[in-house]
Amino acid sequence: MKRIEQQDLGQLVYDMLKALIYKKELKPGEQIRQEEVSKRLGVSRTPLLKALQMLEHESLVEFIPRRGVFVKKYDLQELIEIFELREVLEGLAAKRAAARMDSRQTNQLRALFTPFIDQTEIDCTAYEKADQSFHRKVLEIGSGSVLKRYRVVQNIPIIAYQMGLHVPPEVTLADHLELIEAMSDQDADKAEQLMRKHLSRGRIELSKRLEQEEAEALEEPVSAT
Amino acid sequence: MKRIEQQDLGQLVYDMLKALIYKKELKPGEQIRQEEVSKRLGVSRTPLLKALQMLEHESLVEFIPRRGVFVKKYDLQELIEIFELREVLEGLAAKRAAARMDSRQTNQLRALFTPFIDQTEIDCTAYEKADQSFHRKVLEIGSGSVLKRYRVVQNIPIIAYQMGLHVPPEVTLADHLELIEAMSDQDADKAEQLMRKHLSRGRIELSKRLEQEEAEALEEPVSAT
DNA sequence: CTTCTCAAAATTGAATACAATCGATTGTTT
DNA sequence: AAACAATCGATTGTATTCAATTTTGAGAAG
Numbered sequence: 001m002k003r004i005e006q007q008d009l010g011q012l013v014y015d016m017l018k019a020l021i022y023k024k025e026l027k028p029g030e031q032i033r034q035e036e037v038s039k040r041l042g043v044s045r046t047p048l049l050k051a052l053q054m055l056e057h058e059s060l061v062e063f064i065p066r067r068g069v070f071v072k073k074y075d076l077q078e079l080i081e082i083f084e085l086r087e088v089l090e091g092l093a094a095k096r097a098a099a100r101m102d103s104r105q106t107n108q109l110r111a112l113f114t115p116f117i118d119q120t121e122i123d124c125t126a127y128e129k130a131d132q133s134f135h136r137k138v139l140e141i142g143s144g145s146v147l148k149r150y151r152v153v154q155n156i157p158i159i160a161y162q163m164g165l166h167v168p169p170e171v172t173l174a175d176h177l178e179l180i181e182a183m184s185d186q187d188a189d190k191a192e193q194l195m196r197k198h199l200s201r202g203r204i205e206l207s208k209r210l211e212q213e214e215a216e217a218l219e220e221p222v223s224a225t
Numbered sequence: 226m227k228r229i230e231q232q233d234l235g236q237l238v239y240d241m242l243k244a245l246i247y248k249k250e251l252k253p254g255e256q257i258r259q260e261e262v263s264k265r266l267g268v269s270r271t272p273l274l275k276a277l278q279m280l281e282h283e284s285l286v287e288f289i290p291r292r293g294v295f296v297k298k299y300d301l302q303e304l305i306e307i308f309e310l311r312e313v314l315e316g317l318a319a320k321r322a323a324a325r326m327d328s329r330q331t332n333q334l335r336a337l338f339t340p341f342i343d344q345t346e347i348d349c350t351a352y353e354k355a356d357q358s359f360h361r362k363v364l365e366i367g368s369g370s371v372l373k374r375y376r377v378v379q380n381i382p383i384i385a386y387q388m389g390l391h392v393p394p395e396v397t398l399a400d401h402l403e404l405i406e407a408m409s410d411q412d413a414d415k416a417e418q419l420m421r422k423h424l425s426r427g428r429i430e431l432s433k434r435l436e437q438e439e440a441e442a443l444e445e446p447v448s449a450t
Numbered sequence: 451c452t453t454c455t456c457a458a459a460a461t462t463g464a465a466t467a468c469a470a471t472c473g474a475t476t477g478t479t480t
Numbered sequence: 481a482a483a484c485a486a487t488c489g490a491t492t493g494t495a496t497t498c499a500a501t502t503t504t505g506a507g508a509a510g
Contacts, residue, residue, distance in 0.1 A: 065233060085372060
C-alpha cells in the first residue's frame, strides 16, 4: 500500500540542481557539463537531461545547440521583463486568492507581519523571510492547477535577491497589510490591483538602474575605438 | 556560411506532434505510446521524450508516472483558468506592443479587419483567420524574449476552437478596432485594459456553460444511487 | 457464472555505448 | 612573427539495450 517513493530520478535531480543554482554553487553564465554533474550526483545523463530541460522551461538554464547547457544569466532588460510577468501572474493569483480565502487563512497572513508593525527598526532578514512566505502563500491559494506549473514566478524572488534588489521594508509592509485587508474583504479586483502596484515597485527600481547604466555607458565609452 | 540546418531532432518531433494534436489525429485523453510514435516518425525515443517534455510544459500532454503520456484533456474548469491566464499575459503583450508599435505596424493590423467593416454578413471562417493573425501579431510585437517562451498562450485559440467556443464576430470586431486605435495612440494602459476586456468575453462564455452543466448535473442525477 | 489470483507481455524509466560537432592547440606557410 | 588551416580532444546529441513496473488475460476456485 505504499504509494510513496515513486517520484522519478529526473525530479530529484531537478530539485538538486535548482538548489545548487539557488545557492550559487552553479554561477550564472557557468557551463553545466553533463558528464561531470551526472557523476557528481551519481546518476546517468538521461534523468539529468530531463531535469535540465525542466530547468530550461523555467529559464534557469539555457541550451545552446552543439555548445552545451549554461546557467542562465539575466541582464537588466530581461529581469525587467520577468518582473512585468510577475506583476500580471501574481496579480491574477491575488485576485483568485481573494475570492477563495477564508478568515483562518487571512489571519495566518496577518500573523506573518504583526511582529513588524510599529517597529521603528525592522530586522531585514526576518522581514524578507516573512515577505517570501506571504507571496508563496498567495500563490499557493490563488493558483489553480494550470498557474501552479508556472514555476518561473517562484524563481523571481531568488533571482531578484541575487541581483541585490532592495525596496525598503517600510514601503512594502504597508502594501502587504493593505493587500491582506482587500483579500479579507473578498475584493478580488482591488487585491489584483494592489498586488500589481506592490510588485511594480521592484520593476521601477530596476528601470531606474537600467537608465543609470545606460547613462554611464555613454559617459565612459569603452577604451579602444 | 550556412548556419541553418542546425535545429535538433527534438524540435522537429515537437513540431510534428503539435501538428498531430492540432489536427486531432491524436485525440484528447489518448495515450501516446512512445515506441509506436518513435517508429512512426522514424526517430528513437530519446528526442521523442524531449519533444514530449516540451509539450508537457505547454500543457498539451500529460505525464503520469509509470503509466505513460497522454494527450491533455481539458475540462471546463481548467479551460476557464487558462483563459484567465491568457487575459493577463496577452494583456501584458498588448501593453508592451502599444509602446513599441509604429504606424506601419498599426496599419498592418487595421488592414486585417477592413474587409469586414460595414459587412452585414460576416464570413466566419475568414474572420477567424484574421482574428488569429491579429492576436499572433500582437504577441509577436509585445513579447520579449521571456514572454515568447510561454507558448501556452499560442495554443489557447486552438484548444478553444476544439471545444466549439464562439463569441459572435460582430462583438469582437468592435473590440479589435478599438484596441488597434489604442495601440496606435500609444496608450499602453488602455490597450492592456481593452485586451483584457476583449478576452474576458470568452471566459465569461465558458463560465456560463459551466453553470449550465452544473445545473444539469443536479437536475438529472446519475441513474443508480 | 463470476471473481480472484498469478503469470506473461507490453510499456515506461534508466544506463550505456556510439556518432557527430565544436573548440583548442599545434604546425605550416606567407 | 603572425595568421590560417588541419587535426586532436572533449562534449553534446542520438540510439540501443536493460531493468522494473503495470496491465491485461487466462485459469482456477467459490
